[in-house]
Amino acid sequence: MQGSADTEQGTEPSEDSAEELYENAPCGYLSTSPDGRIIKVNQTFLTWTGYSRETLLGGKRFWELLTVAGRIFHETHYAPLLQMQGFVHELSLDLVCADGRQLPALINSVQKRDASGRPRSVRTTLFNMTDRKRYERELLLSRRKAEQLAQAKAALLATLSHEIRNPLNAITAATRLLGMTPLSDKQSKYLRILGSASGNLLALVNDILDWSKIEAGKLSLEQREFSLRELLGDILNGQAARAEEKRLLLQMEIDERLPARLLGDPVKLGQILTNLVSNALKFTEKGGVKVSVALRARDGDACDLSFQVSDTGIGIPPDRLSAIFEEYAQANYDIGMKYGGTGLGLSISRKLVALHGSKMVVESEVGRGTCFSFDLRLKSGAGGTAAGAAPSSESSPRALRGLKVLVVEDNEVNTYVLARWFEHWGISFDAVKNGREAVERLHQGGYELVLMDLHMPVLDGYDALKVIRQLPDERLRQIPIIAISASTRAWQESKVLASGFTDFIGKPFDEGVLFSKMARCTSREAPAAPAQPPEAAPRAPGSAADSLVLAPDFSFTKLRQWAAGDAQASAALARSSIQTLEQARPALTAALKQGARDEYERACEGITGTLHLLEAHGLAAALRRARALLTGNAPDSTRMQAAVFAIDWEVENLAGALVAIASEAGA
Template sequence: MMEGRADTEPEKEPSEDSAEELYENAPCGYLSTSPDGRILKVNQTFLTWTGHSREALLGGKRFWELLTVAGRIFHETHYAPLLQMQGFVQELSLDIVCADGRPLPALINSVQKRDALGRPRFVRTTLFNMTERKRYERELLMARRKAEQLAQSKSALLATLSHEIRNPLNAITAATRLLGMTTLSDKQSKYLRILGSASGNLLALVNDILDWSKIEAGKLSLEQREFSLRELLGDILNGQAARAEEKRLRLQMEIDERVPAGLLGDPVKLGQILTNLVSNALKFTEKGGVTVSVALRSRDGDACDLAFQVRDTGIGIPPDRLAAIFEEYTQANYDIGMKYGGTGLGLSISRKLVALHGSKMVVESEVGRGTCFSFDLRLKAVAEGAAAGTAPSSAASPQALRGLKVLVVEDNEVNTYVLARWFEHWGVSFDAVRNGREAVERLRQGSYELVLMDLHMPVLDGYDALKVIRRLPDERLRQIPIIAISASTRVWEESQVLSAGFTDFIGKPFDEAVLFRKMARCTSREVPEAPAQPPEAAPRAPGAAADALVLAPDFSFTKLRQWGAGDPQASAALARSSAQALEQARLTLTAALKKGAPDEYERAFESITGPLHLLEAHGLAAALRRARALLAGTAPDATRLQAAVFAIDWEVESLVGALVTLASEAAP
């Protein structure tokens, strides 16, 4: 037994030595101090970190003497009172002064030990060396700053590229429209359609990338303005109607009758969401159709909870790819991307815009049967008749701008030329200058009614020129309407431009119809409502340019002559039969519109698809599609129906007049 005890006793000493060694060489520093702060014990780790000797510290040195000046103040005002009050201090960051004077960042935890009577005996402090952590923090901070600088550089680059790309793109798209108003051969018309399609796709690509950059940079915010949801949806469906008709797809909307006529929200961003969803649905649908529906879930006072859905009968999405379709630059699979094209940004942008409204995009799909995208929004209702629609319900007179005198401030000659062609078309007289300084001088000399001003120009840009103009002594010039024009993404929000003092804003590439409406509105040249009867239409040569922006007939007799095989008598017979068919259909179409009978309207529309194709009557076809979209909605606006009847009458009158002229010229 004695031998056994002798064997066990020597094992205690190594165990005690190991505990002391663990204390001395622990990965953290240890200090024990008296209640008045004198250092009683310290481990080797702390000595190694700081370079102090044990003798120097245990010879009456106090803990607070090892701190920096700022640390001593913090010790007196926070550390010591907290320790006295609660008996412990946790996770305090202080700098320890080393023997060579350098600071050592440390994380400190202290516990006060008391005797049986509750009197303080000593304080045990644990210190963690924060040198590496501070270095990592500095590196992370530097990396964050670099990332922010990179994001700012990317934003600036996109803004510059936007201006450089959209300026020539504006000229391309506008020149394409102008070229389409001239007499063209069949081959030229085909090339023109290809050019228009390619420029439109390029513009969509640029817009998607720029929209994504705005969202990433957090530059988008919601505006609050009054609008009509029915008009917004009608405009979206009208814009997509041509694409649906090309693929022979149904495109319809269903709006709950309880949805208020006027709402308060951001119609631009809501329109972008719905346009992306409808465009995407049409792209991936080969047969059947696309339906946009809005239902009123509940209403609490002015607050309306609306449920939006865009359903299609397209190819569908596999279940394992539903989540991936919302990722940027991603489509359901490689084959779909190759077949249908696109950037893969549309759905991602829509989802983020929905999230900006505080909602969530939901998708349900079945392969081969279709897809449904849905989201809920809470919007406020406004008083009946108070909503300012996204498009004016009254039609602007085709001659509304005739005689208007405009000053164009634009440093790009191509853009000035494009504007000149449109102004010539509308009967607008104008002068052009290349920078803001010249604009101020010209305004002092001339009597202009409106200014179109680019924002980014040499010498004096649009913003500075505006400030000068608004400070001129002439009251008329201080009040003159000025429309800002820009292709740059630096103009993040229309409200930002308007708050600077501009009357209105239009981005490039701009739609000439939008420009026409803005110019008419800014100069108070809008007509309160469309005339009850269309003006007498004079026959015109096929393909000749019209004198009006809206309701301008657009047709060609090239195919009709080809079908006549060069025989004037055959061409005359085809012209007379087409005129008769159009006249008969017009009566049925307008009657169906006035009664609100979509089925009768659809049958009449289908009865003249042949003549529409033969005569390439794009203007009449567009007017018919707009009217059909109105009937598809719930309780269409009477003013818009009246305008649709007027448009159909105008197009048919012009087309029939030209057909009668053609038939009489071919008669023996």
């Protein structure tokens, strides 16, 4: 009996302890009958909800404790799931407490059955989600604040860039204008320093703006038709002077199977390749840099392209390969001190490649060089005008003579710079300082084009555009308006155009690009030289008749600007251009004689950058006329011979003039 008593006394504390654990568990417990009536509940649940045990056990059903939305969910999801599978895991429902407040809870329920398999009860465990909901709200609030901060930072940088780029535009444009005047050797040297410093500053501003925009998630890909050969040609021509200065070989290798036109975002692709080429030239002292594009596969109109930019530079240690893609970081401190830079170029390029759905890969060996590569899938374009032929609006530097333009710009320095270019091009113009004055001046008439800054006092460019597009005069509603902005970058061009502007150009602008856009928007086209009559036999170059029919039309202004007044750089560009033209001439001639349009297009695209650099409008016109012979039936031999002669004539004139430039530097 004593043992029995001891056993009973020994088990009693254990039973009390289990009951106490049940009552004061960190989660709520309740049991319900098959019809939902609450038959058991622990103290934790009572404490959370404020109900008394008597109230809940007096006939309350579980669903009666739920909100209206919770009751609907209980009927449509909770009860059917419980009946079908015998359990419900982690459902989120809100309970209505005794004082009317709502308690978010995470619910797990298990159905208990008797020996015959009939439902006997339902045991439910509830977790108080109040703290979790509060954390979620705080996280959401923090996220919104972070997004607002990123937007505010982007807006601040855009505003600062506008203030920086406006005077920078004046500096770079004035530098170009000054380079067109007679200068002493010392002045030319100072001008090169000024041009280099302003270019570095512009690159710094652009890098910071690009990174800010990427960080804010505001970048998206556009789809437009472009020539990859032309894009690469422009990039390499832009870097040619720097390569020559360091005595580096700059090469381009393009797969011959590559389509003439592709669909993609040439601005962002160009930015990727420009960053990689510029970076390779910066860290290479001997050897050269090579840009390669290979067509790996083609599936219908989709082309899988492989891009590589390799150099023979200093290389990157294996343990620093991942660090070079970090923002504001370089391989090591000494490199940053020696070569300079923001450390943003590669990071921007990697993110732009990721935006295309691809990945940047780097392979490097210290002292032997580095290779950056990435793959892209682009669709082939419909075709259209080949890259080798300049637009007809660019066929003569006199195409804009007599054009009347209204300039809407609140910065007097920028207006002055535009005035100098307009004077050079033979354009008459008036200038106003805000959008309201622009609307008033347009009514006074006679303007064929408007150049409008986007950020101005009183009435900005966007609002002024809306007013102009709603004017009763049909001619004014349709007038071409080109947006000019220091804070709007090229990747925002689609936004500007969607607002109703005819075209867009960013500051600091390239005068050649401005000229081209103005000519295109006003449909200005200089008359092409008349084709040689079919019955006329080719004559020897130099005759008076030939000089009238095939007068050379080119300019080396852009070549000298890109060389920044450096005679050695001008000579290097001249020699490179001669080599490109001489290599292309036999390919062009053979394609014409064989009637091979594709080969002809490919040869034209190969000299696109050279045509742009030399402003070779005469050669571009000859190439267009020859192309027209390949579009229809087989041309007669006389006309084809005349077309070949015209191309040879233009190439000979260009080469002769380029030899003179190369000779000036003692080449």
